[in-house]
Amino acid sequence: LSQTPSEQISTDEFVRTPYLNILTYPSPNLRIAASRLRQLKKIGVERIVFDGRTKVGRLGLLGIGTVGVVVQARIGESIYALKVRRLDANRESMLKEFELTQLANRVGVGPHAYTATKDFMLMQCIKGVELDQYIRALKGRGTRESVRRVVHLLLNQCRKLDLLDLDHGQLSDLRKHVVVQGDFPYIIDFESASRERTPKNVTTAAQHLFIGGRSSSFIRRLVGVSEPDEILERLKAYKRERSDENYVRLLGSVGIVS
Ligand SMILES: Nc1ncnc2c1ncn2[C@@H]1O[C@H](COP(=O)(O)OP(=O)(O)O)[C@@H](O)[C@H]1O
Ligand SMILES: [Mg+2]
Numbered sequence: 001l002s003q004t005p006s007e008q009i010s011t012d013e014f015v016r017t018p019y020l021n022i023l024t025y026p027s028p029n030l031r032i033a034a035s036r037l038r039q040l041k042k043i044g045v046e047r048i049v050f051d052g053r054t055k056v057g058r059l060g061l062l063g064i065g066t067v068g069v070v071v072q073a074r075i076g077e078s079i080y081a082l083k084v085r086r087l088d089a090n091r092e093s094m095l096k097e098f099e100l101t102q103l104a105n106r107v108g109v110g111p112h113a114y115t116a117t118k119d120f121m122l123m124q125c126i127k128g129v130e131l132d133q134y135i136r137a138l139k140g141r142g143t144r145e146s147v148r149r150v151v152h153l154l155l156n157q158c159r160k161l162d163l164l165d166l167d168h169g170q171l172s173d174l175r176k177h178v179v180v181q182g183d184f185p186y187i188i189d190f191e192s193a194s195r196e197r198t199p200k201n202v203t204t205a206a207q208h209l210f211i212g213g214r215s216s217s218f219i220r221r222l223v224g225v226s227e228p229d230e231i232l233e234r235l236k237a238y239k240r241e242r243s244d245e246n247y248v249r250l251l252g253s254v255g256i257v258s
Contacts, residue, residue: 006051128181158201
């Protein structure tokens with residue numbers, strides 16, 4: 001397995017090939033690059049670090065989505081995640097995502113969002129693994145408790161978003177939108193979030209974890225619940241009324257006593 005070493009550049013070098021391919025992904029554009037360089041200077045980004053499992057050519061990234069490509073950025077010794085708006089993104093600006101991420105941050109959810117411009121969002125860098133990977137790597141004594149704990153932490157964050165009337169919008173794809181760093185699950189990517197919809201964070205995440213997701217039967221077994229019937233009932237009740245009581249009952253049906 002060939003391991004590409006990480007590469008660091010000063011922000012000024014971002015407009016040069018091959019880095020330009022990332023700055024104006026998916027196609028190099030010098031005019032747009034110049035405007036973007038100004039934005040980066042304004043927010044004080046000093047260096048870009050290309051390191052991560054996702055590759056564009058030889059350059060490593062934290063990830064690529066449909067709206068942005070995410071690289072590591074440095075200001076002094078601090079490392080951040082920098083989301084760079086794709087040229088082909090279906091939105092004009094990162095500012096709405098920034099606002100909604102900040103809103104989630106108010107209740108302690110999401111990577112901390114520091115600042116944003118039209119084409120960038122600077123946020124806390126989360127280095128971790130997918131939830132599935134985290135759960136599958138657990139073994140031995142304490143596995144059940146660890147699974148319950150991580151699921152509880154995740155559902156509590158979903159509950160906080162529900163109470164805030166902020167629907168994340170993409171929790172059906174937990175694989176891509178939850179990163180476990182250490183033992184803590186972070187919900188990332190608020191690009192599809194909205195305050196205009198009925199919040200479905202708890203129900204969507206729980207449905208994916210325990211009923212419909214790829215690992216749902218495995219997870220049910222790990223937390224000590226064999227049949228999905230009771231969970232389904234509790235989900236329906238919570239959907240009808242998003243009360244504390246219904247939330248606690250839902251937790252109970254997946255083996256979590258709070
Ligand atoms: N704060 C972050 N820290 C570390 N990696 C991140 C962070 N935000 C996003 N990523 C990585 O970048 C990928 C794409 O980011 P995402 O916000 O999902 O973009 P999009 O809105 O285009 O879907 C994610 O799947 C994840 O791997
Ligand atoms: Mg995404």
